[in-house]
Amino acid sequence: MISGLHADAFVDAAAPGRALTVRKALMHDISPILNLINGYAAEGIMLPRTEFELSEAIRDFTVVLAGNDLLGCGALHFYSPTVAEIRSLAVHEHAKKLGVGRNLVEALVAESENYELAAVFAFTYVVEFFQKVGFHQVERGALPLKAWKDCVRCPKFQACDEIAVLRVLRPGHWTEAAMPDDQLIQIPTPRSQP
Numbered sequence: 001m002i003s004g005l006h007a008d009a010f011v012d013a014a015a016p017g018r019a020l021t022v023r024k025a026l027m028h029d030i031s032p033i034l035n036l037i038n039g040y041a042a043e044g045i046m047l048p049r050t051e052f053e054l055s056e057a058i059r060d061f062t063v064v065l066a067g068n069d070l071l072g073c074g075a076l077h078f079y080s081p082t083v084a085e086i087r088s089l090a091v092h093e094h095a096k097k098l099g100v101g102r103n104l105v106e107a108l109v110a111e112s113e114n115y116e117l118a119a120v121f122a123f124t125y126v127v128e129f130f131q132k133v134g135f136h137q138v139e140r141g142a143l144p145l146k147a148w149k150d151c152v153r154c155p156k157f158q159a160c161d162e163i164a165v166l167r168v169l170r171p172g173h174w175t176e177a178a179m180p181d182d183q184l185i186q187i188p189t190p191r192s193q194p
Contacts, residue, residue, distance in 0.1 A: 018066040020100065022107045025061035025073065030054050032070040033061060036090050046090060061088070062107045064100045071095035074104040076111050082118040082173060089122070105133050109167060118174035123162040135165040 025033065034054055041048035054061075060075035072091035078084045086108050091100045112120040124130055127137055168174045 018098075020071070020098065020103055021065045022103050023063060023065070025058050025063045027055070027058060029061070029063055029070060029073075030058060033063070033073045033088075036070070036073060036092060037088055040090055046088070049088070062104060062111070064091075064095075064103050066095070066098075071098065072100040072104050074108050076108045076120070078115075078117075084112055084115075084117055084120050086120055086122040101129070102133060105130070109133070109169070113169055116170070118170045119166055119168045121164060121166045123164055125162060127163050127165060130165040130167075133167075135167040138164050138166045140164040 030051060034049060034051060037046055037049050040046040057075060057077070060077055061073055062076070063070055064072045070092075072089075072095060074089040075087050076084050077087055086105065089101070089104060091104070109120060121138070122130060122135065123140075131137075
């Protein structure tokens with residue numbers, strides 16, 4: 001999923017007089033999450049979501065709030081008993097330097113650990129962003145099948161330029177070779193210009 005986060009979203013800075021709250025999303029969060037994600041989608045940074053899609057997936061989402069203001073969101077989407085993807089990660093522009101992104105990723109990684117997953121991955125344009133929280137760049141083809149319902153409707157489907165990042169949570173339970181071949185797929189990459 002295209003990330004709405006930029007590298008500065010992981011900068012930890014105190015929000016003057018505003019404590020951040022991290023929690024699982026609730027049904028009344030759907031509208032502000034949609035506004036955030038679809039705002040970035042209008043810029044071509046993320047895929048748009050519908051109210052129906054978000055209603056179905058609301059249990060995947062974690063949000064960060066300051067008071068009643070939703071500052072960011074992210075989802076943990078399971079692909080197998082051992083691996084999940086962090087996706088729909090977005091932070092409001094006005095909250096980019098408040099540590100919202102770091103809080104979201106840390107909460108989603110903690111959730112992955114609670115489910116005893118072996119690894120969690122993401123697709124991003126901001127590799128250094130994820131490296132700061134323990135992810136490393138990997139070959140896309142080494143990851144499990146990406147949900148076709150998302151990839152097929154992406155305008156960049158035939159020339160995906162996102163970078164895959166992975167954080168291994170349980171090294172004794174994760175090896176790229178451990179994934180069955182029928183669960184792997186090579187995502188199209190941009191062609192080199194002659």
